Amino acid sequence: MAAPSAAQRIVIENAAIATVDANDTEYASGYLVVADNKIESIGAGKAPEGLENVVRRIDATGHLITPGLVNTHHHFYQWITRGLATDHNLFNWLVALYPTWSRIDESMVRVAAQGSLAMMARGGVTTAMDHHYVYPKNSGDLSGAIIGAASDMGVRFTLARGSMDMSEKDGFLPPDFAVETTEGALAATEETVKKFHDASFDAMTQVAVAPCSPFSISTQLLKQGAELARRLGVRMHTHGSETVEEEKFCHELFGMGPTDYFESTGFLGEDVWMAHCVHMNDSDIAAFARTGTGVAHCPSSNARLAAGIARVPDMLKAGVPVGLGVDGTASNESGELHTELRNALLINRLGAHREAALNARQALRLGTYGGAQVLGRADNIGSLEAGKLADFVLWKIDGLGHSSIADPVTAVVFGAAAPVTASFVNGRQIVENNRLLFADEEQIARDARAEAQRLARITAQS
């Protein structure tokens, strides 16, 4: 029998390190040793001597190393419908955009996924997710195109296979032509999980069951979606409590608020994370804490759509797992996650808790470990600890934007978006000096423009 090949090591030294472990351990000058796709050791000072099979040494002087950022809510297809309906609230924004979104096809979705992923990855995202809920008839293999784009770029990825089965004719929001049948959506979701979901420790692709929102889905889809997810052992995701209009809709149709409605369908639990959660009262937050339901906090999108300010400090105090989300880029045109750390901190300080709402380290935790928690991956990513997967970022903090800020974490969270000198996923470098190593940004930009124009033309002709 052939001897197992020895692990290949990468040694990184002389960096400030924020591990985001349970004790928030930090090193003013430390080292990180990667062996194959895992962190082998991490600590203060220089790396241990005598390591074998060291294939690369990096002198990270002038950098902060953090866990890779984890994005917990997005809609990639919206990359080709950015900058539209810019002065709308959620409901009239959705009504304005559904007719365009209902005309997407596989080629458009592939390019939109590449654009969304590229924008995040070059800014330090190592784990991404896409809540894709628009599946027009005969539009091709949309889920396959999205997953292929993430895999090509080397980004760890969760596809939340979304669905909508209720429309205007039922008194719901989407136009009739934009929705699937309940049975069709459930069958396609099951097929997607069986084809793509990987449950292993170092999985690069996972799939979640993700009916869209209370005003676009039936109670049956929520209940059967929850049953399906639990039968297959995968996570569940949806939008909830985003706006006052949604709250009113739920009270009028279901006789209760969104959180009680979700709980009545089985759609709360440790295996669920929900986007937005802006309009939550004390009992809603307590229900999330009691059931272990996670939250994807999307501060920029909530501001763009005038939704409100989520009560993140109260959620954290109650023990609710909270991560950060870019949200779709039709409601957050920047498409970056690293700026959401700063926006989460600043926007939450406009709420009841003022300057005590969040600090820099809590913001970093939301964007890393918190994200890993809500995606169900806190055992393998989200903090820098021996045995965890080697997903991490080297932020350059000795340049113009940051060198005069003494504290490295404050520099990265409060300061301008810090340049990413290197980003690693699963022990493999995917970004160097803010450039993607496995994608051509200029080509993606050209393709995205062409596909955005093609979609606008098709919509105008329909």
Ligand SMILES: Nc1nc2[nH]c(O)nc2c(=O)[nH]1
């Ligand atoms: N911010 C967003 N909220 C949503 N609700 C829903 O049903 N779709 C969306 C969306 O695309 N963005």
